[in-house]
Structures are given as C-alpha cells and as structure tokens.
Amino acid sequence: DTEVTQTPKHLVMGMTNKKSLKCEQHMGHRAMYWYKQKAKKPPELMFVYSYEKLSINESVPSRFSPECPNSSLLNLHLHALQPEDSALYLCASSQADSSYEQYFGPGTRLTVT
Amino acid sequence: AQKVTQAQTEISVVEKEDVTLDCVYETRDTTYYLFWYKQPPSGELVFLIRRNSFDEQNEISGRYSWNFQKSTSSFNFTITASQVVDSAVYFCALSDPSGGYQKVTFGTGTKLQVIP
Secondary structure (H helix, E strand, O other): OOOOEEEEEEEEEEEOOEEEEEEEEEOOOOEEEEEEEEEOOOEEEEEEEEEOOOEOOOOOOOEEEEEEEEEEEEEEHHHHHHHHOOOOEEEEEEEEOOOEEEEEEEEEEEEOO | EEEEEEEOOEEEEEOOOOOOEEOEEEEEOOOOOEEEEEEEOEEEEEEEEEEEEOOOOOOOOOEEEEEHHHHOEEEEEEEEEOOHHEEEEEEEEEEEEHHHOOEEEEEOOOOEEEEO
16 A cells, blocks of 8 residues: 545635644555645645654744654644645655655645635 | 756657656765656656665666766656656655755756647
C-alpha cells in the first residue's frame, strides 16, 4: 500500500473557526510532513515528525498546531487563521533513516474567509 | 546552503516530441539525494525518482530518463515521445545532511504542456 490519504479534500473556514486536517499512511514510514503550497509555487515545509516526535518546525505561526498521535496519523490543527493562509496543504511520509523519498497525499485545499 | 534551480518556467511541446527538463543544484555536502516529482493539475505530488550522490548511473524507466552529472551539478529529466498525460508541473528537489535529509529543497518547478 503506497497511499497517503488526507481529509478533507476541501475546507472553507472563517477566521474565528477551529478545524483540523488529517493525514494517514500505512506504508510503515516513521517520518511524516506537513507542507503548504501556494499557487504556482513549490511546496514549503512546515513541520516534520520523526518517530512521532516533532523534529523540524519551520518557524510556523502558532495558529497552526501539528499533532502525531501515532506512527500512521498526522493532524494539523487550525485556529484563528488569516486569509493569506489559504493554500493547498500537503501531507507526506517517508522512511526516517534511509531513502528519504517522500510520498504525498492529494492535499487539502483550504480557503480562509 | 542548498539551492535547486529550474531555469525553465514553462515548456510547451507537441505530442510525441522529446523534451528535457533541466535541474541544477548546489550543496556543500558530498552526500545528498536528488529527486524528481510530478504534480498534475489534480494537485498531488507524485514521486518519480531518487538518486544518491554516489550513484551517477543514468536511469531509464519507460519513456522517462534521467541524466545525473556531478561535474556540472545537474540532474536533468527527459521525456521521450511526450504524451498529453505528461502535462504537469515537474519539481526537482535536493536533500542533504544539513536538514537530516528530511528537509527537502524544491526547485521552482517547470510547467510542461503537451499539446495534442
């Protein structure tokens, strides 16, 4: 199984809402990632979890809060977002100690109104 | 610091033409990984290939081939006999020890349009 799944596919939220993005993989990978991608730009790394511990935080604002409940699941909790946070949010997974190619989910297209 | 340059912003070709996407990278490390990803209009990034810095063998997979040259710090991607389904944005990427190999630097991408 080489699939990474993400829910929801689309999300519209107001600036005062709280919502969560979910990601799941069953490839036995021990590294999981959140990326943000704006139109016509490459993905920007937000967070990396390695063996369920946060290993990289790319100075992301605290209105984004990641969580890794277990080795297969990754969440991104959203609170008090700004319209400029509207983007495609991509989850990925990879081996933690070798190979390092990342497998991406289909993304959640987020619109903040 | 890591850097990946994809100088071609957009390329248009007619179906069945061959096309090469260029990628030039910079890193201070001797051990690193290079990748190519495809992002079709649906949005999902699809992993195409990984090459480590010690393996300069070129690779062919069907209509796809990759030319890795350390001497010029390039990792170019050629699609032979292009098809409409190849239309996508293609990203070249690099990871090295500075980010524990997990921090990937992406190029800005090349948008390929294959015209029927």
